[in-house]
Amino acid sequence: MCVARVITMVTMAVSREVFVRAAAEAMLKAETTIPEDVKDTLQKACEKEKPPAKQILQTMLLNCSVAAEKAKPICQDTGIPIYFVKVGLKAQIDFDISKALGEAYSRVARELPLPPIITNPVTRATSLDVGERIPIVHYSVDVNSDHVDICAVPQGWGAESWCAIKMFPPGEDMRPKKKFILDTVVAAGGRACPPVVVGVGLGGDFELAAKMAKEASSLRPLTKRHTDPEIAQLEEELLDMVNSLGIGPMGMGGVTTALAVNIETASTHIPGTFVAVSIHCWPVRRAVVRVDKSGYRFLPQWEMV
Amino acid sequence: MGDGVGLEYRLKTPLQEQDIRRLKVYDTIYLTGAIYNLPDQPAYARSLDLQAKGQSPIDLTNSATMHAPTCASKIGGKWVLAYAGVTTSWRLRKIIPDFIKQFKVRAIIGKGGLDEASHKAMQECGCVYLAQVGGCAALYSTMVKEIIDVIWTGRMPESIYIFRVEEYGPLIVGMDTYGNNIYSEVERNAAERQKDIYERLGLPDH
Numbered sequence: 033m034c035v036a037r038v039i040t041m042v043t044m045a046v047s048r049e050v051f052v053r054a055a056a057e058a059m060l061k062a063e064t065t066i067p068e069d070v071k072d073t074l075q076k077a078c079e080k081e082k083p084p085a086k087q088i089l090q091t092m093l094l095n096c097s098v099a100a101e102k103a104k105p106i107c108q109d110t111g112i113p114i115y116f117v118k119v120g121l122k123a124q125i126d127f128d129i130s131k132a133l134g135e136a137y138s139r140v141a142r143e144l145p146l147p148p149i150i151t152n153p154v155t156r157a158t159s160l161d162v163g164e165r166i167p168i169v170h171y172s173v174d175v176n177s178d179h180v181d182i183c184a185v186p187q188g189w190g191a192e193s194w195c196a197i198k199m200f201p202p203g204e205d206m207r208p209k210k211k212f213i214l215d216t217v218v219a220a221g222g223r224a225c226p227p228v229v230v231g232v233g234l235g236g237d238f239e240l241a242a243k244m245a246k247e248a249s250s251l252r253p254l255t256k257r258h259t260d261p262e263i264a265q266l267e268e269e270l271l272d273m274v275n276s277l278g279i280g281p282m283g284m285g286g287v288t289t290a291l292a293v294n295i296e297t298a299s300t301h302i303p304g305t306f307v308a309v310s311i312h313c314w315p316v317r318r319a320v321v322r323v324d325k326s327g328y329r330f331l332p333q334w335e336m337v
Numbered sequence: 338m339g340d341g342v343g344l345e346y347r348l349k350t351p352l353q354e355q356d357i358r359r360l361k362v363y364d365t366i367y368l369t370g371a372i373y374n375l376p377d378q379p380a381y382a383r384s385l386d387l388q389a390k391g392q393s394p395i396d397l398t399n400s401a402t403m404h405a406p407t408c409a410s411k412i413g414g415k416w417v418l419a420y421a422g423v424t425t426s427w428r429l430r431k432i433i434p435d436f437i438k439q440f441k442v443r444a445i446i447g448k449g450g451l452d453e454a455s456h457k458a459m460q461e462c463g464c465v466y467l468a469q470v471g472g473c474a475a476l477y478s479t480m481v482k483e484i485i486d487v488i489w490t491g492r493m494p495e496s497i498y499i500f501r502v503e504e505y506g507p508l509i510v511g512m513d514t515y516g517n518n519i520y521s522e523v524e525r526n527a528a529e530r531q532k533d534i535y536e537r538l539g540l541p542d543h
Contacts, residue, residue, distance in 0.1 A: 084509050102475060104475040207539070211540055221527075222450060315472050
């Protein structure tokens with residue numbers, strides 16, 4: 033009786049080793065393959081374009097086949113590692129998740145390998161796999177589940193450099209906010225590796241606006257619109273505006289400047305509204321894995337709670 | 338400036354000034370020979386500093402150069418490339434004009450384009466901007482057949498990697514010696530369309 037109970041308890045818990053392996057596999061997958069929704073969107077864009085945009089998009093798709101086949105990074109900027117983690121409160125976890133994710137990244141850094149890009153913000157000294165608050169981890173909880181979802185996002189700096197946030201006074205409608213979003217895309221121009229994904233965080237406080245923008249650009253599949261029809265329409269309208277600019281793939285002209293505009297919203301305070309814009313480069317690298325007591329498996333996309 | 342369709346050229350290094358001056362924006366290039374890769378700003382600064390002192394360890398005249406952060410290691414006395422890919426040229430715009438003038442390089446391979454001062458130096462010296470597709474390290478690395486040499490080993494951004502390449506491309510001419518610049522043309526058009534959109538929204542532009 034006593035032995036049986038011990039065995040049950042052991043098998044109920046999420047194994048640390050399995051968790052580390054899952055997180056490492058997710059980062060490896062994100063570095064070397066692109067998500068299916070991104071590939072489909074790039075292929076559709078390719079059909080609409082003329083040279084040189086068409087040739088550029090074809091080269092991007094070819095690069096992704098080569099990367100997957102040779103298990104090589106898609107981009108030399110292998111990125112600052114970000115993990116989105118959704119912890120099911122019914123999952124039994126008896127280890128430090130952030131430390132386990134650090135170990136996972138360290139494995140990828142040595143095996144792939146990755147270049148030493150983790151940089152001290154003051155001294156500018158670099159490290160291969162160790163850094164303060166690295167990997168960046170964003171936690172959320174799911175009250176009902178007994179598993180942990182992990183999304184690995186290697187964040188390149190070519191696109192990240194163009195993110196922006198601004199506070200808008202009350203009494204203004206959406207028009208100046210649309211202008212700010214458009215201005216941010218124009219400032220990035222061909223330098224952020226377009227076609228980009230534009231993530232917008234509308235409302236909340238300073239931190240939440242930025243977080244929503246990041247989730248909008250990094251977690252949401254490109255083909256999925258916001259559940260609120262009014263916001264969905266705003267997404268479509270902004271995508272049309274951005275693509276009418278003619279910046280095109282790599283800033284060399286074309287009708288595909290963005291693959292999607294994804295907006296997330298939150299209520300805010302009376303005196304003003306934050307608008308945060310996150311720019312993501314064309315490969316939109318991400319990979320989602322689910323870990324539970326019996327093992328791990330990849331998911332096609334991140335499930336919003 | 339053309340309809341976006343150019344000619345295709347296969348060029349061998351060292352590059353000849355008259356060949357480079359013939360190239361036009363939208364032409365597609367495949368390079369065979371050597372590419373001198375200065376991954377980031379420190380390698381450019383060091384090269385210029387030593388050139389000024391007459392102590393440059395390499396001759397970059399008529400060369401094709403690029404700025405591609407590189408992951409490589411020395412295995413059994415030989416440098417082996419894991420992968421390399423171009424970074425955003427814009428960050429190097431302050432140092433590129435001087436680099437072109439001092440070394441008489443014939444091609445700058447990068448992504449996203451350069452500024453007016455860099456373009457002027459190109460026209461003056463006979464050099465073009467060749468756009469590699471960004472975020473495509475895996476593909477372009479397959480065309481690097483060998484690392485011929487690494488100068489100043491140590492921190493990667495301070496080193497110079499000499500790559501032997503075969504049919505390295507596609508590289509699209511983004512800025513030519515005739516004064517054509519795809520990026521500034523695209524930006525001008527985008528600014529016009531931006532103005533239209535803001536007018537439609539009833540907003541003052543900029």
